[in-house]
Amino acid sequence: MRRWIKVSVAAAVILGVGGYVAAPYVQDWRLARNACDGALPQDAVERLTPADSRLKSEESRQIDGLGSYWCRLTLEGDEVRDKRFVEMEAYTRREDQDREFMALFPQAGFNGQAPLPDGLPGFVGQYGAIQLLLDCPDLGKDSEGRQRKLLVNTRMGRDVNSEVPGAAYRTAVALTNSASERLGCGAKPLEAPKRDVALAGPEEDRKTVPLSEAKDTACGWVTGSGPAESADWRVDVGTNRSAPTGRCDLFYGDGESGEQVSRMVFVSWYGDWSNRLTSLNSQYERLSMTATARCGGEAANYALDTSDDTPGVDKAARQRMFTRFAEDEVSRRGCSGLRFSF
Template sequence: MRRWVKVSVAAAVVLGVGGYVAEPYAQDWMLARDACDGALPPDAVEQLTPDDAHLLDETSRLHEGLGSYTCRLTAEGGARDDGRLVVGMEAYTRRDDQDREFMSMFPEEGFSPQAPLPEGLPGFIDKYHDINFLLPCPELAKDAGGRQRELLVRMSLGREANHGVPGAAYRTAVALANGASDRLGCGAEPLKAPTGGAVPPDPEDDVETVPLSESKGTACGWMAGAGLPQDQGLRVAAGVNDAAPTGRCDLTDRDGESVVALAAWYGDWSNRLTSRHGVRHSMTATARCDGEAANFALGASSDDIPGVGKAVQRRLLKEFAEDQVRRRGCSDLRFF
């Protein structure tokens, strides 16, 4: 709240004086207020906007019949004529659109980098650094297959946005998801932004790891009792959020290199993902969760890792899938 709040206090005066309508800070305030049909928190947008730029334009597009809603806020500068992205959002309620988006998030045999959101938020951060939510839509009719309709929301920040501002990205993402639910008639329970100074992690660089011996209190704590060697410097990256449509438990070496990756994907969209990559997944499992498919898979850097050979890897997949099934109340767990 450095410059725009002052402008908002004086907005009525500014708008009443013709010579000041185009004053840059007044334009910043008006664009932030109007962007995404008023859903964006202006203070968070101000924090995310690059320090050397004023806002340039905002657009919103709603297609109720197609179940889609998009909006975009840009700032001056950048290589493109339409400015540089500050915040962008895409929201979809149709299965085909959602499947397409999920396939784009997981192009690398399904084991693309991802990071969890704070516990309780139904989403994750994908390899593109987008914040994704998947929400049930109780006010929309079931789809042709008799399944509960859902809302997928993807929120992007521009490369030059101030990504490191504590809390601003989550407040913005939650506000956009709630706004999209209203605009598309989804009726999802409103999300609440996490409190405190959380900064979204980079899925490729910022996912925290802990020594195997200290992993018991994490969301992947089952690894601590999985009989893995304790003298090899193995570490655990816990990427599980029990409300999200995907999650990871990764085992790395002391240098941070992946040893074993265990992934879970929830929803019927995951059947398409695993069938696309199925021939490459030597260890997989399936279950039913909330009436839809769940898929689990293990990826390893080698079958001959000292202390983590093929037999141990199969045991890890079994324990991972069983832990996920317990956490989510799933059924019909099967291994392949």
């Protein structure tokens, strides 16, 4: 463990008799303990804190009338580029959640994202923040009869050791559970991933699998869906089946050079917010295939982004693949009323 945690008790004794040398470590311990109203897991704070850095300040704000909660813990130091250690925003109002989703997907919805491990109900957005969305049984339904929800956005600073396995996810889960309690959401507490998984970035080179090996993944529908199952086709699985959005990326590369030649992106969005998103898609001529359904009393939208010259995949094959994708999503999530627009 970091020295500032080990010496916290001893430092308090030393300070009690005038030992001011240990004051910085006591301040770190105090800030870590009090930040976000005590919700931060101390072991995760210790692992996330950059080497030779000190904590600077903490603050939080809760507005019950708006159903929102915000907290932040900052770093100090001339070498620190991003003074933010961690910042969290939580919203229970639908309009706030819709605004956040639209900000995350400003380019027709095909922005980078990464799935969360162990079925956590969320994703890593294009800017690296962890997004978690939970039903709030204690808040009932809104004026349109939709179950009210809690959206929690957790962002780490650029200098934080977010690649340390498990620490970022444990922090996001702890903050989400705390926000749920503070805002009266009543959601069943989330459990942090049992595996120590490093935070996945939406833009990093994640591991892809050959099409022939995708059967047991969340994008298993691609197996036998059309493209030849050769080494030239690979799949990037970007969904965990419980998030409000997900995607399956199919890459076609040159077998000799390894260069990516083409890509097919199959995306799903869940919630009435996605209707606004897909209405913006209509201006993009390349989005010729979309589908809609109803899931949990709200809209679900599906779309395919690809070029017309994907090797070995003509229009009929694209329609067949997109149909399998949407049908698989609807089946897994218990949706109904699937309709296509080709």
